[in-house]
Every structure is written in structure tokens, then in C-alpha cells.
Amino acid sequence: MAKIIISKANFYHNLNQIALKTGSKEKVAIVLKDNAYGHGLELMARLASEFGLTEAVVRNQPEAESIRHYFTQILVLGDKAVADEQCSYTLNSLYDIEVAQTGARVELKVDTGMHRNGIAMDELDEALERIDQKGLELFGVMTHFRSADEMGSELFWQRKRFEKVKEKVRSAGFTKVRFHSHNSAAILRANSFEEDLVRVGIAAYGYNELPEAFETVPLKPVMKLTASRVATRKLKKGERVGYGGDFTAPHAMTVSTYDLGYGDGWCRGNTFAPFVTAESLPILGRVSMDFISLESEKDEIVVFNDAQDAARQLGTISYEVMTALSKDIERVVV
Numbered sequence: 001m002a003k004i005i006i007s008k009a010n011f012y013h014n015l016n017q018i019a020l021k022t023g024s025k026e027k028v029a030i031v032l033k034d035n036a037y038g039h040g041l042e043l044m045a046r047l048a049s050e051f052g053l054t055e056a057v058v059r060n061q062p063e064a065e066s067i068r069h070y071f072t073q074i075l076v077l078g079d080k081a082v083a084d085e086q087c088s089y090t091l092n093s094l095y096d097i098e099v100a101q102t103g104a105r106v107e108l109k110v111d112t113g114m115h116r117n118g119i120a121m122d123e124l125d126e127a128l129e130r131i132d133q134k135g136l137e138l139f140g141v142m143t144h145f146r147s148a149d150e151m152g153s154e155l156f157w158q159r160k161r162f163e164k165v166k167e168k169v170r171s172a173g174f175t176k177v178r179f180h181s182h183n184s185a186a187i188l189r190a191n192s193f194e195e196d197l198v199r200v201g202i203a204a205y206g207y208n209e210l211p212e213a214f215e216t217v218p219l220k221p222v223m224k225l226t227a228s229r230v231a232t233r234k235l236k237k238g239e240r241v242g243y244g245g246d247f248t249a250p251h252a253m254t255v256s257t258y259d260l261g262y263g264d265g266w267c268r269g270n271t272f273a274p275f276v277t278a279e280s281l282p283i284l285g286r287v288s289m290d291f292i293s294l295e296s297e298k299d300e301i302v303v304f305n306d307a308q309d310a311a312r313q314l315g316t317i318s319y320e321v322m323t324a325l326s327k328d329i330e331r332v333v334v
């Protein structure tokens with residue numbers, strides 16, 4: 001069976017690095033959306049909780065339900081706000097305030113420049129007023145940076161805008177509100193940290209998407225992908241492999257089929273610029289729904305040790321490679 005091997009030691013190493021940046025574990029919220037970036041929602045929730053984290057971030061209510069017992073507080077990014085003693089809900093628009101259930105604990109997202117979600121800066125007063133009128137508990141105010149992972153001044157002016165937001169919120173009388181804006185890239189490049197929380201995703205799983213010019217902390221990949229041998233055969237020179245016969249054996253060789261394919265969320269890629277596994281084996285011919293072929297007789301092969309290396313070959317980013325992997329692949333902790 002194809003397997004995702006999760007390194008607990010590497011996960012804890014990364015969480016430690018982040019906690020050093022924030023000054024405490026209490027300020028680290030682990031982002032577990034999208035099946036914990038493909039690592040397995042419940043598994044990573046359990047490990048994070050055993051590490052000592054008390055805060056988590058998920059996408060929706062069903063995700064929150066399945067990890068509820070591991071955390072004291074869960075921030076839901078994209079679902080309707082309801083009264084729940086353990087969850088807070090992101091308000092992305094004035095409309096979200098309207099449909100929120102009275103008594104819900106909410107965190108207002110302010111658009112400081114990403115222009116994706118969140119209320120506009122000039123809607124802030126109105127939003128605060130409506131939150132109050134509606135009887136919602138304003139628990140937090142947050143923003144998201146659009147280019148924390150790039151050089152340039154954008155992060156700087158987005159941060160300045162968020163400082164203005166904080167002032168406004170405080171002077172409107174909301175004194176117990178928590179503020180947070182940092183994702184992985186922002187906390188990795190920060191020299192000091194004064195907010196109440198970071199929402200850390202990709203860095204916890206071992207990747208730093210910052211350009212090399214930034215000096216940052218060393219992180220270790222948490223996930224490794226392996227596949228198992230299904231069948232082996234000897235090919236004569238000139239025999240072809242897989243759909244369309246895109247690969248032709250240049251000489252006599254032994255090839256095996258392994259149990260991973262695009263049905264498992266593995267990228268089908270380009271047959272003529274094949275993916276090369278962690279053990280330097282190029283995929284031979286087309287990726288099938290459930291199988292790949294390699295020149296190997298090993299019972300188990302390592303597809304990748306490092307999702308960022310894999311992503312580079314596939315022309316994408318580590319996030320996409322990992323989140324695409326099927327929930328049905330077995331996750332094993334080492």
C-alpha cells in the first residue's frame with residue numbers, strides 16, 4: 001500500500017522553532033485546514049495537542065467537530081458563525097455578520113491589501129457597530145498578508161494598515177480583543193513578535209516558501225510518500241510501458257508497478273519530462289489512475305522525502321502536492 005509516513009520528531013522540531021519565534025506555545029495556532037495540508041487532520045491534531053498546542057485553525061465546522069477534544073479554542077475560517085463555547089468564526093464580510101447567530105464568538109477579518117476576503121478598511125466602523133448590535137462576541141481581529149513570502153515593501157504597508165485597525169478597534173471600546181496577522185512566511189521573517197497569535201500552516205509541516213535571501217530557521221519536512229510493489233516483469237529492448245506506450249525500453253530491463261496513481265492525488269505530470277523519485281528513479285511512461293512503473297524490484301520505494309523538491313519537478317508548490325494526496329492513503333507515524 002502507498003503510505004504517507006509522518007515524522008513526529010520533525011513536526012515537533014518545526015513547532016519548537018515557531019514557538020521560539022512567538023515566545024510561547026500558547027501563541028501558536030496550528031492550521032489544520034484541508035486535511036492538515038494533506039497530512040491527516042485527526043492525526044496531526046493529536047500530535048499538535050500532545051506537543052502542547054491549545055489553538056487550532058480549520059476551514060469548516062465538520063473539521064472543527066472532528067478535532068474538538070484536542071484543543072481549547074478552534075478558529076473556523078469559512079463557515080457560518082454559530083454560538084459554540086469552543087469555536088470562533090471568521091467574519092469575512094458584512095453579510096457574514098448578518099447571518100451570524102447571536103452569541104457567536106467571532107473574529108473579524110480585515111482586508112489590508114490582499115483583496116480576497118475580509119471587510120474593507122472603510123467598513124470597519126460599521127462592522128464593529130453591527131457586531132455589537134447583533135450581540136456577537138468580538139473575540140479577535142485578524143488580517144492575512146498577500147506577500148509575506150516576497151521581497152518588497154508590501155508586507156510593510158499591510159502591517160501599518162493593520163496597526164491602524166488595532167487602534168480603531170481599541171478606541172471603539174473593544175479592549176479584550178486578540179489580534180493576529182502572521183502566517184508562516186510572516187513569522188519566519190519576523191525579528192520580533194508582539195501579537196497574540198500566529199496562524200501557522202506550511203512551516204509546521206516543514207516548508208519555508210521564502211526566497212533564499214531571507215535568513216530563516218531550519219525546518220524539516222514532516223511528510224514522506226512511499227509506494228509498494230504490485231508486479232514485476234522483464235522487458236526486452238524496444239518493449240513499451242503503460243498507456244500509449246510512451247516509454248520504450250532502451251535495453252533489456254526489469255520494471256515493477258507500484259500502487260500510486262492520479263486517483264490517489266498524485267500528479268499525472270508530463271510523460272516526456274518524467275518525475276524522478278527520491279531514489280533517483282524516473283517514472284516510466286504515463287502515470288495511471290492507480291499505478292506507476294519504475295525500473296526497480298524493491299518492495300517499497302520512496303516517491304518523495306521532500307514535497308518542495310517534488311513540487312519543483314511538477315511545476316507547482318509544496319502545498320498543492322501535499323493537499324492533493326487522497327485522504328484514503330494510510331498515514332503512519334514514526
Ligand SMILES: *Cc1c(COP(=O)(O)O)cnc(C)c1O
Pocket residue numbers: 031033077144182183184185199200201202203
Ligand atoms: C491557510 C491560512 C494560513 C496559514 O498559511 P501558511 O502560509 O500555510 O502558514 C493563515 N491564515 C489564514 C487566514 C489562512 O487561510
